[in-house]
Amino acid sequence: MKKLLNTLILLIVGSLLGMAQINTEQVLRVGQNALYFEDYMLSIQYFNQVIKAKPYLAQPFFYRSIAKLNLEDFQGAEADATEAIQRNPFITDAYEVRGVARQNMGNYADAVADYDKALELLPFNRGLMLNKALAEQDMEDYEASRNTFSKLLERYPKYDNAYVGRARLNILTGDTVAALADLDRATSLNKNLVNAYVLRADISIKKEQNYKQALDDMNEAIKLQPRFAGFFINRAFLRYNLDDYFGAMADYDYAIGLDPTSNVAYFNRGLLRAEVHDNDKAIADFSMVIKMDPNDYRALFNRALLFSETGNYKAALADIDKVVEAFPDYDGALLTRFQIYDKMGDKRKAEADYRAAVALSKNVGKETVAKDGGQGAEVNRENPKPADPEEITKSRFSTLLTIENEHNIDQEYNNKSIRGRVQDNRVQARLSQPFTISYYASTNQLRETPYYIKEVDDINATRSLRRMLLVTNSENSVDDEDDIQEHFGSIEYYNSYIATHAPRAIDYFGRAMDFLSIHNYNNAIDDFSRAIDLTPDLAPAYLLRAVARYRQALADRDAIPADGQESFAVANARMRADMDKVLADYDKLIELSPRMPFAYFNKGVMLAQTGDLTQALQYFTKTIELKPDMGEAYYNRGFVYLQLGQKEKGVADLSKAGELGVVESYNLLKQMGR
Numbered sequence: 293m294k295k296l297l298n299t300l301i302l303l304i305v306g307s308l309l310g311m312a313q314i315n316t317e318q319v320l321r322v323g324q325n326a327l328y329f330e331d332y333m334l335s336i337q338y339f340n341q342v343i344k345a346k347p348y349l350a351q352p353f354f355y356r357s358i359a360k361l362n363l364e365d366f367q368g369a370e371a372d373a374t375e376a377i378q379r380n381p382f383i384t385d386a387y388e389v390r391g392v393a394r395q396n397m398g399n400y401a402d403a404v405a406d407y408d409k410a411l412e413l414l415p416f417n418r419g420l421m422l423n424k425a426l427a428e429q430d431m432e433d434y435e436a437s438r439n440t441f442s443k444l445l446e447r448y449p450k451y452d453n454a455y456v457g458r459a460r461l462n463i464l465t466g467d468t469v470a471a472l473a474d475l476d477r478a479t480s481l482n483k484n485l486v487n488a489y490v491l492r493a494d495i496s497i498k499k500e501q502n503y504k505q506a507l508d509d510m511n512e513a514i515k516l517q518p519r520f521a522g523f524f525i526n527r528a529f530l531r532y533n534l535d536d537y538f539g540a541m542a543d544y545d546y547a548i549g550l551d552p553t554s555n556v557a558y559f560n561r562g563l564l565r566a567e568v569h570d571n572d573k574a575i576a577d578f579s580m581v582i583k584m585d586p587n588d589y590r591a592l593f594n595r596a597l598l599f600s601e602t603g604n605y606k607a608a609l610a611d612i613d614k615v616v617e618a619f620p621d622y623d624g625a626l627l628t629r630f631q632i633y634d635k636m637g638d639k640r641k642a643e644a645d646y647r648a649a650v651a652l653s654k655n656v657g658k659e660t661v662a663k664d665g666g667q668g669a670e671v672n673r674e675n676p677k678p679a680d681p682e683e684i685t686k687s688r689f690s691t692l693l694t695i696e697n698e699h700n701i702d703q704e705y706n707n708k709s710i711r712g713r714v715q716d717n718r719v720q721a722r723l724s725q726p727f728t729i730s731y732y733a734s735t736n737q738l739r740e741t742p743y744y745i746k747e748v749d750d751i752n753a754t755r756s757l758r759r760m761l762l763v764t765n766s767e768n769s770v771d772d773e774d775d776i777q778e779h780f781g782s783i784e785y786y787n788s789y790i791a792t793h794a795p796r797a798i799d800y801f802g803r804a805m806d807f808l809s810i811h812n813y814n815n816a817i818d819d820f821s822r823a824i825d826l827t828p829d830l831a832p833a834y835l836l837r838a839v840a841r842y843r844q845a846l847a848d849r850d851a852i853p854a855d856g857q858e859s860f861a862v863a864n865a866r867m868r869a870d871m872d873k874v875l876a877d878y879d880k881l882i883e884l885s886p887r888m889p890f891a892y893f894n895k896g897v898m899l900a901q902t903g904d905l906t907q908a909l910q911y912f913t914k915t916i917e918l919k920p921d922m923g924e925a926y927y928n929r930g931f932v933y934l935q936l937g938q939k940e941k942g943v944a945d946l947s948k949a950g951e952l953g954v955v956e957s958y959n960l961l962k963q964m965g966r
Contacts (some may be wrong), residue, residue: 316342320352332359336951350379350386357389360947363958368947369393384413388420395423400431418448422457429461437461452482459491468495489513493526503533521551528560540564555581559591571598589615596628605636623649723901723931724924724954725765726894728839729832731809733764745888747831756798757805758782761832763890765924779806797827808836813844831884838877838894845870874898889919896928905932923952930957 323338339356342349357372373390376383391406407424414420421444428437441458445451455478462471472495478488493509496502510527517523528543544561547554562577575598581591592611599608609632615625626649633642733742743763752760786803793799804819820837823830845867878895885891896911912929915922930945949957 316346316349320355323352324355327355327359330362332363333950333953333955335359337953340951348379350376350383353379354383354386354389356951357386357393360950361389361393363950364396364962365947365950365958366393366396367943368951370397371947382413384410384417388423391423391427395427395430398430400427403427404431416447418444418451418454422451422454425454425461426457429457429464434461434465450481452478452485452488455481456485456488456491459488463491463495468499471495484516486513486516489516490523493530497530503530506530507534519550521547521554521557524550525554525557525560532564537564537568553584555584555588555591558584559588562591562594566594566598571602574598575602587614587618589618593625593628596632600628600632600635605632608632609636621652623652626652723897724927724956726839726842726897727763727765727835727890728767729761729805729836730764730767731759731762731805732768733762733766743890745832745890747885747888751798751801751832754798757802761805776810779810782806795822795826797823797830797833800826801830801833804833804836804840808840811843813840813847816840817844829884831881831888834877834881834884835891835894838874838881841870841874841877842898845874868902871898871902887918889915889922889925892918893922893925893928896925900928900932905936908932909936921952923949923954923957926952927954927957931960934960 319338320342323335323342326332326335326338336356336359339352339359342352343356346352353372354376357369357376360366360372361369370390370393373386373393376386377390380386387406387410391403391410394400394406395403404424404427407420407427410420411417411424421440425437425440425444428434428440438458438461441454441461444454445458448454455474459471459474459478462468462474472492475488475492475495478485479492489509489512493506493513496506496509507527507530510523510530514520514523514527524543524547528540528547531537531539531543541561541564544557544564547557548561551557558577558580562574562581565571565574565577575595578591578595578598581588582595585591593615596608596611596615599605599611609629612625612629612632615622616629619625626645630642630645630649633639633645727743729745729748745763748761748763751757783803783806786799786806790799790803800819800823804816804823807813807816807819817837817840820833820840823833824837827833848866848870875895875898878891878898881888881891882895892911893915896908896915899905899911900908909929909932912925912932915925916929919925926945927949930942930949933939933942933945943961946957946961950961
């Protein structure tokens with residue numbers, strides 16, 4: 293129903309935009325409606341249209357800044373709020389939005405300046421005062437923050453969130469007694485303050501090690517926010533310390549159900565399973581952690597111990613080697629490897645590791661041997677001897693991990709609802725894929741029609757093919773049996789026609805399209821080549837031959853047998869040769885159609901795939917010059933900038949890509965953890 297409603301809205305707006313002069317007030321109102329219902333991506337598209345028609349208006353910039361703020365595109369929100377302020381310096385909320393955006397980016401001084409400017413216009417606005425106090429707190433100006441909280445609570449003595457904010461300030465300044473008093477006051481005013489319970493639990497753990505009191509508060513937090521996996525991970529830690537093993541295990545299971553990508557939950561569950569010698573399941577948990585992060589040395593260390601315990605010495609050695617390489621001065625890893633070599637019967641290597649561990653112990657005396665910030669094992673200066681690996685394991689690499697509890701009090705403009713927050717959708721970070729020409733193109737609510745290529749439109753105008761060609765980089769799979777049979781029937785038709793008629797490029801092109809649709813890439817390549825031989829300036833044939841060659845190369849690479857390095861070497865050499873042919877096709881396409889943005893875009897993708905990031909940037913930039921509203925080009929350029937370490941440029945491009953409707957850009961911005 294919602295999708296139908298959005299489609300109808302788009303149709304209405306489309307008709308409005310088709311008028312000689314668009315009704316900007318009506319389009320702006322529809323955008324506000326979408327914003328109200330938290331359809332942030334959709335609302336941005338409406339505000340874009342108003343800005344395009346009347347760029348001197350402040351309102352569409354302001355509303356778009358709110359949408360971007362909710363999508364956690366803080367740089368984009370700051371830029372739009374600034375545009376709104378330049379057009380109308382009396383929009384108080386624009387200063388607040390910009391302040392929140394700047395605060396989230398760590399620009400606390402400018403955030404405070406924005407809040408002060410807004411407070412000049414609204415001197416007793418409690419949300420502005422709270423935000424200012426939090427920003428002062430973040431910039432470690434604790435005295436200023438305390439003064440702001442005092443003024444705020446003097447005027448609003450029943451403002452629950454202000455007590456939570458001041459409690460956080462008291463914790464930061466070491467006054468836990470005052471912090472507890474503020475938190476008790478906050479919960480007496482409002483029983484639904486998640487952060488109040490979380491902060492109070494932290495005080496109970498760190499100051500008094502009162503796990504029972506902390507557990508009671510975490511239970512309350514979970515009641516209020518039952519879908520946050522981190523709370524279950526932290527409650528499991530408390531239950532474990534209260535000797536409730538089964539309760540802890542249940543919490544880790546539930547946390548993984550909520551967030552299957554939580555490496556902390558897998559790691560902790562692995563430790564608990566190892567503790568009761570459920571070794572196979574513990575190994576499976578540590579393997580999940582390592583799959584998500586191959587350099588998680590805690591997981592590698594623990595899996596090595598379990599592999600050794602179960603007799604899989606080869607696998608244990610592979611894991612512990614990585615730990616030793618990363619921590620060459622950690623005697624616990626050397627001792628573990630010593631034991632593995634000893635069990636394998638390799639006495640020479642075992643003795644070498646033992647001697648190295650002893651040497652480390654002599655060097656450090658009664659000091660910690662671990663260097664990564666945890667509690668190390670102690671050694672005796674008079675009788676230098678490395679500690680028992682089992683003890684080191686318990687103190688170093690087997691400590692239960694917790695999730696950082698949310699201590700940041702929400703700014704007034706932060707909307708924590710999941711609905712509409714597309715940045716919370718987990719997607720794999722990767723380049724936007726090359727564009728192709730297909731009979732099957734998927735659309736979405738933000739792009740109802742496929743992209744346009746003149747040369748493709750010219751072929752469609754001839755009505756020579758059995759279906760209409762579409763330009764897309766989001767191709768639907770052909771899984772309908774009737775469609776598949778139709779393509780096979782079409783191939784038979786072309787076979788018969790070509791055998792009895794004079795050769796024409798369009799016939800080979802049409803048959804190649806059928807082959808491409810059913811993934812018969814080799815035959816598609818052959819037919820596109822025949823079409824090119826007959827009509828050397830047939831630009832779409834070069835584009836599609838490049839696409840077919842690339843897909844065939846990927847299929848060949850993924851199909852190689854895992855029977856030795858020689859097969860991989862041969863496959864990689866073939867892949868490089870195939871990529872050279874793909875790039876040659878795109879070069880010819882650019883020569884024939886120098887104004888086609890998709891030719892440059894696709895070549896940019898290929899260059900990025902082969903590791904030539906600097907060249908790829910040039911082609912994505914050229915794409916943007918030819919088609920400034922192509923969000924995929926901004927997304928890919930931003931992605932490449934990030935890979936090159938140019939974060940500021942990457943964030944700017946991802947923000948623009950999101951503005952142009954590329955949903956994945958907001959997820960990538962969130963993953964960066966700005």
